Amino acid sequence: MFGNTIAMMDKSLDYLWKKQEVTANNIANVDTPGYKKKSVNFEDTFRRKLESAAATGKNEDVQQSIKSTQSRVVSDNTSVRADENGVNADVEYTELTRTALQYQYLSQSISADITRYRSAIKGQ
DSSP, X not given: OOOHHHHHHHHHHHHXXXXXHHHHHHHHTTTSTTOOOEEEEOHHHHHHHHHHHHHHTOHHHHHHHHHHOXXXXXXXXXXXXXXXXXXXXXXXXXXXXXXXXXXXXXXXXXXXXXXXXXHHHHTO
């Protein structure tokens, strides 16, 4: 409807939302013995799929890449603590802040794009 840019940003917002959930869960389990840190895989896969689709020159391939890319939650089985917990609270809080800022930026960017589309449609 609004082109690939909005669809890409929407997919990225979904990923960032999931990343916030996973990071918050890691923080909640910082003192749980044996808990393994989880993370969300998305960015590299999304980039590779988009680059591959763009190389074909077909907009349909790009749209399919956007729709088909999903984020995956994975566990990191390494831990350096005696209780076998793999969460570093400082790292997780930093990641939570970074992800919140990325989410805010993308939300503002989508809003600005929609405003531009609205102005173009109205002929202003």
